[in-house]
Amino acid sequence: MTVEFAPDSGRIKARFEKLKSEGRGGLVTFVTAGDPNYETGLEILKGLPAAGADIIELGMPFTDPMADGPAIQAAGLRALQNGQTLTKCLDMVREFRQQDQETPVILMGYFNPIYAYGTEKFLADVKQAGVDGLIIVDLPPEEDSELCIPALEAGVNFIRLTTPTTVGTRLPVVMTNTSGFVYYVSILGITGTASASEEAIREAVSRLKSATDLPVAVGFGIKTPDQAKSVASIADAAVVGSAIVDKVNANLDENGQPNDRLVDSVLGYVSELAGAIRA
Amino acid sequence: MRMSQINSFRTGPDESGRFGIFGGRFVAETLMPLILDVEQAYTDAKNDPGFAKEFSYYLKDYGGRPSPLYFAERMTEAFGGAKIYLKREELNHTGSHKINNVLGQILLARRMGKKRIIAETGAGQHGVAVATVCALFDLPCKIYMGKTDVERQAPNVFRMKLLGAEVEPVTSGSMTLKDAMNEGLRDWVANVEETFYIIGTVAGPHPYPEMVRDFQCVIGDETKKQIMEHEGRLPDALTACIGGGSNAMGLFHPFLDDKDVAIYGVEAAGSGVETGLHAASLSGGKPGVLHGNRTYLLQDEDGQITEAHSISAGLDYPGIGPEHAWLKDIGRVNYVSATDDEAIAAFQKCAKLEGIIPALESSHALAYTEKLAKELGKDQIIVACLSGRGDKDVHTIADRLGVAL
Numbered sequence: 001m002t003v004e005f006a007p008d009s010g011r012i013k014a015r016f017e018k019l020k021s022e023g024r025g026g027l028v029t030f031v032t033a034g035d036p037n038y039e040t041g042l043e044i045l046k047g048l049p050a051a052g053a054d055i056i057e058l059g060m061p062f063t064d065p066m067a068d069g070p071a072i073q074a075a076g077l078r079a080l081q082n083g084q085t086l087t088k089c090l091d092m093v094r095e096f097r098q099q100d101q102e103t104p105v106i107l108m109g110y111f112n113p114i115y116a117y118g119t120e121k122f123l124a125d126v127k128q129a130g131v132d133g134l135i136i137v138d139l140p141p142e143e144d145s146e147l148c149i150p151a152l153e154a155g156v157n158f159i160r161l162t163t164p165t166t167v168g169t170r171l172p173v174v175m176t177n178t179s180g181f182v183y184y185v186s187i188l189g190i191t192g193t194a195s196a197s198e199e200a201i202r203e204a205v206s207r208l209k210s211a212t213d214l215p216v217a218v219g220f221g222i223k224t225p226d227q228a229k230s231v232a233s234i235a236d237a238a239v240v241g242s243a244i245v246d247k248v249n250a251n252l253d254e255n256g257q258p259n260d261r262l263v264d265s266v267l268g269y270v271s272e273l274a275g276a277i278r279a
Numbered sequence: 280m281r282m283s284q285i286n287s288f289r290t291g292p293d294e295s296g297r298f299g300i301f302g303g304r305f306v307a308e309t310l311m312p313l314i315l316d317v318e319q320a321y322t323d324a325k326n327d328p329g330f331a332k333e334f335s336y337y338l339k340d341y342g343g344r345p346s347p348l349y350f351a352e353r354m355t356e357a358f359g360g361a362k363i364y365l366k367r368e369e370l371n372h373t374g375s376h377k378i379n380n381v382l383g384q385i386l387l388a389r390r391m392g393k394k395r396i397i398a399e400t401g402a403g404q405h406g407v408a409v410a411t412v413c414a415l416f417d418l419p420c421k422i423y424m425g426k427t428d429v430e431r432q433a434p435n436v437f438r439m440k441l442l443g444a445e446v447e448p449v450t451s452g453s454m455t456l457k458d459a460m461n462e463g464l465r466d467w468v469a470n471v472e473e474t475f476y477i478i479g480t481v482a483g484p485h486p487y488p489e490m491v492r493d494f495q496c497v498i499g500d501e502t503k504k505q506i507m508e509h510e511g512r513l514p515d516a517l518t519a520c521i522g523g524g525s526n527a528m529g530l531f532h533p534f535l536d537d538k539d540v541a542i543y544g545v546e547a548a549g550s551g552v553e554t555g556l557h558a559a560s561l562s563g564g565k566p567g568v569l570h571g572n573r574t575y576l577l578q579d580e581d582g583q584i585t586e587a588h589s590i591s592a593g594l595d596y597p598g599i600g601p602e603h604a605w606l607k608d609i610g611r612v613n614y615v616s617a618t619d620d621e622a623i624a625a626f627q628k629c630a631k632l633e634g635i636i637p638a639l640e641s642s643h644a645l646a647y648t649e650k651l652a653k654e655l656g657k658d659q660i661i662v663a664c665l666s667g668r669g670d671k672d673v674h675t676i677a678d679r680l681g682v683a684l
Contacts, residue, residue, distance in 0.1 A: 116582025
C-alpha cells in the first residue's frame with residue numbers, strides 16, 4: 001500500500017539537524033506522564049529541555065505494559081492511581097508547548113487506551129496538542145492499518161521499534177511506513193533490565209543505517225552517564241527511561257507522596273546524562 | 280456480516296489472523312519474527328500426516344482419549360427436563376481438557392527445536408498439563424502464576440513442582456491470570472530464541488487462537504461421533520464454561536455449521552454482572568486490544584484493563600478468545616453467565632447426583648445446563664462439557680461453606 005505522508009511538525013527533523021551541526025548525539029529522555037502525579041509530572045516535563053533533554057518521550061500509562069520492566073510498570077500504576085488519563089497526557093503536552101515550541105515530544109505507550117479514545121479523534125487531538133510522533137509498542141507492521149498509516153496521513157510521525165530480531169527480510173518490512181527516527185531496542189527483553197555491549201550496538205546501528213536514512217536512537221538498559229555518552233557517540237541519540245523513572249521512585253515517601261527534592265533529583269540526573277554526552 | 284450471509288462459520292481466521300475485526304497480532308516487534316515462525320511451523324505441521332499421527336498417538340495412549348460421553352441419568356431426572364450428557368474431559372490425564380492443547384503445542388515446539396518452555400496459568404490446570412508434558416519430553420519449564428492464584432490453588436502449585444516445573448508467583452497488577460500472561464510475555468521477549476510459549480487458551484496473537492482451537496477440536500469431534508452412537512442424532516444444545524474459552528471452542532467448533540444445534544457459552548458472573556465484580560467480558564466488556572489480540576475486554580472508559588472477579592481462578596480473566604468475540608457479534612453462539620453462588624450450587628449437585636466432583640470452572644457450565652434443561656422438553660438433548668475435575672477446588676468450596684479442613 002502506498003501511503004501519503006502528510007507534512008509533520010518538522011520539529012524532529014530540525015532537532016536532528018541541530019544535533020548534527022553541534023557534532024554530537026542527542027539525549028532522548030523518557031518519563032511517564034503523570035508520575036507520580038499530574039502537577040509533579042508537569043514540572044518535570046517542563047524542566048527537561050533546560051536540563052539537557054534533546055527529545056522527550058512521554059509514556060502514556062497502561063495497566064498492562066507487556067514490554068516494560070518493574071520501574072516503568074510501577075510508574076504507570078502510580079500515575080493511574082493518581083488519576084492520569086490519556087486526555088490528561090495531551091493536556092500536559094499542551095501546557096508544555098506554551099513554553100517550548102522546539103523540543104520534539106513523542107508519546108509512547110500501548111494501543112488499547114488509544115483504541116478506546118478513538119483513533120481518529122486521537123490523531124486530531126495529538127496534532128493539535130503539539131505532539132510530534134508516536135511509539136506504540138504493540139503495533140508491529142502487520143497492524144499498520146490500525147494507527148500507523150492513519151498517523152502518517154495525518155502528519156504525525158510513527159516511530160518504529162527495531163530489535164535484535166529485526167534482521168534479514170524483516171528489516172525492510174519494519175523500515176516501511178515509518179518516519180521521524182528509528183528506535184533501536186538494543187536488548188532482547190523488557191525496559192530497565194540488561195544492557196547491550198558497545199560492539200553489539202555499533203553493529204546494529206550500522207545494519208539499520210544501511211536500510212534507512214532516518215536517524216537512529218538506541219535505548220533499553222542505558223543506566224549511567226558513561227553508557228549514555230558511549231551510545232550517543234555511536235548512534236544519533238541515546239534513550240534513557242527506567243533510570244530516570246527510578247529517580248522519581250527514590251523520592252517518594254512510604255505513602256507514595258513526593259518529597260520536595262523529587263523534581264530536582266530527576267532533572268539533576270538528566271543534567272548529568274546531558275553533560276556526559278556533551279563532554 | 281449477518282449470520283444469514285455466512286456459508287460456514289468454520290473458515291476463520293483470515294490470513295492476518297482475524298475473525299471479523301477480532302484477533303490479529305498485537306505484539307512487540309521483538310516477538311514478531313518468532314510469531315511468524317510459529318505460524319509457518321504450524322502450517323507445515325498441519326500439512327504433515329506424521330504430525331497428526333504423533334498427536335493422535337499421544338492423545339490416546341498418554342492422554343487417555345477418547346473421553347466418554349456419559350448420560351447423566353440422575354441429573355437429568357433431578358432437573359426434570361432435557362436429557363443431559365456430560366463430555367468427560369475431567370477423566371483425561373492431568374484432570375482437564377488442557378492436556379489436549381499442550382500435547383499439540385509441545386510437539387510443535389519440538390519440531391521447531393525449542394529448548395525451553397514457558398506458560399501462564401490461572402487455576403493451575405494448564406500449568407499442570409504443561410509441567411506434565413515437559414517432564415515427558417524432558418524440557419525445562421517455567422510457569423507464571425499470579426500470587427493470588429498460587430495461594431488459592433496450592434495443590435496444583437505443588438503438583439507442578441513435583442513434575443519438575445519452576446513456578447514463578449507473579450506479584451504485579453492484580454496478581455491473577457492476566458498478570459501471569461504479562462510476565463509470560465515479558466519472559467518470552469527476553470528469551471525469544473530458545474523459548475516456546477505454550478499459551479493455555481484460544482487467545483493471544485495469531486496463530487494461537489486458531490492453533491489451540493484446532494488442538495481442542497478433538498472434544499467436539501468425539502462428541503459428534505459419540506452422540507450419534509447414543510442417540511442417532513445431534514444434540515439440541517451444547518454448553519461449556521468460558522474463561523479464555525478453549526474447552527468451549529473445542530466443543531463448539533465442529534458443531535458451528537450444524538444450525539439446529541443451539542450453543543451456549545457460560546461466562547463467570549462472579550457476584551453478578553450488575554455488581555461490576557465479574558469476569559464476563561462478553562456480557563460486561565467492550566472490544567479492545569490486550570495480550571496480542573483484539574477481543575472483548577473488561578476495561579474502563581480510558582482503556583485501562585479492569586480486574587476480573589470470579590471464585591474460579593481459571594475464569595478470572597478480563598478477556599476472551601477472539602473467535603468467541605466474533606461468534607457473539609454474528610450471533611451464532613449465545614453467551615450467558617453463571618454467578619459464583621450458582622456455580623457452587625451446581626458443584627454440589629453434580630457431586631451428589633452423579634458422584635463426580637467437577638472443577639469450579641465447569642460448574643458454571645453445569646449451572647446454566649440446569650436452567651436450560653428445565654426450559655427444554657424431555658425429548659431434547661444437551662451436551663455439557665465437564666472440562667475438569669474439582670479436587671483442586673475442595674478447599675475453596677469448604678471455605679465458602681464455612682467448613683474448616
